[in-house]
Amino acid sequence: MKEFLAAALDFILCRITIFITGVRPPQELLNIGDGTKIYYANHASHGDFLLIFVSLPYRVRRRVRPVAAAEYWESGPVRRFLAKNVFNMVLISRRKDPLEALTQMSEALRTHSLIIFPEGTRKMNDDLALQPFKSGIFRLAQQCPDVPLVPVWIKNARNVLPKGFMIPIPLLCELIVGEEIFYGGEGKGEFLQKAQDALLAMSETQNDKTKA
Numbered sequence: 001m002k003e004f005l006a007a008a009l010d011f012i013l014c015r016i017t018i019f020i021t022g023v024r025p026p027q028e029l030l031n032i033g034d035g036t037k038i039y040y041a042n043h044a045s046h047g048d049f050l051l052i053f054v055s056l057p058y059r060v061r062r063r064v065r066p067v068a069a070a071e072y073w074e075s076g077p078v079r080r081f082l083a084k085n086v087f088n089m090v091l092i093s094r095r096k097d098p099l100e101a102l103t104q105m106s107e108a109l110r111t112h113s114l115i116i117f118p119e120g121t122r123k124m125n126d127d128l129a130l131q132p133f134k135s136g137i138f139r140l141a142q143q144c145p146d147v148p149l150v151p152v153w154i155k156n157a158r159n160v161l162p163k164g165f166m167i168p169i170p171l172l173c174e175l176i177v178g179e180e181i182f183y184g185g186e187g188k189g190e191f192l193q194k195a196q197d198a199l200l201a202m203s204e205t206q207n208d209k210t211k212a
Helices: 002-021 048-055 077-086 098-108 136-143 188-211
Strands: 038-041 064-069 090-092 113-116 149-155 174-177
Touching: 002 048, 002 077, 038 048, 038 136, 038 188, 048 064, 048 113, 048 149, 048 174, 090 098, 098 113, 098 136, 113 136, 136 188, 149 188, 174 188
Parallel strands: 038 113, 038 149, 064 090, 064 113
Antiparallel strands: 149 174
């Protein structure tokens, strides 16, 4: 019964997300291979991961685990059920040792792809600059150098569910997918800059589309 309910909720939430945000799966995600990957994106709302999640083919998203804050997703029975049974999240506690969190993600990567947000906290304004990336993405890439990282720029998510709002506001969102990058032996600063540049390049692509 629990599995049936989880599958039904997956179907319903995906359709609601697509209806409210108008997001259309980019061809790069529709054609994505089955191999393990790390999808990383800019972070503006608690629903960011859903936009990537629903844009993946079902056969792929069954093997994808969003990484999220335990304190938020364990704060109530509904959120806990969604996190554990529908989205199969990797829940990271801010109170844990960072090495524990890294171990959690590395172990999850043995069987699943991950969706992560390297900025750590949500951005509260509309400018395109990213907050500095946390070192976790570097440590994870360093531990799993054969796993490709896929940059995904999310446009407009912050305005769908502004801080303090309980009900989403219908608004057109868009995902822009970049070229995969790999850890190539760089130091922390160099790798974080490479990862940020790859993601910001997608925001510049969006600007070029708008101007055109």
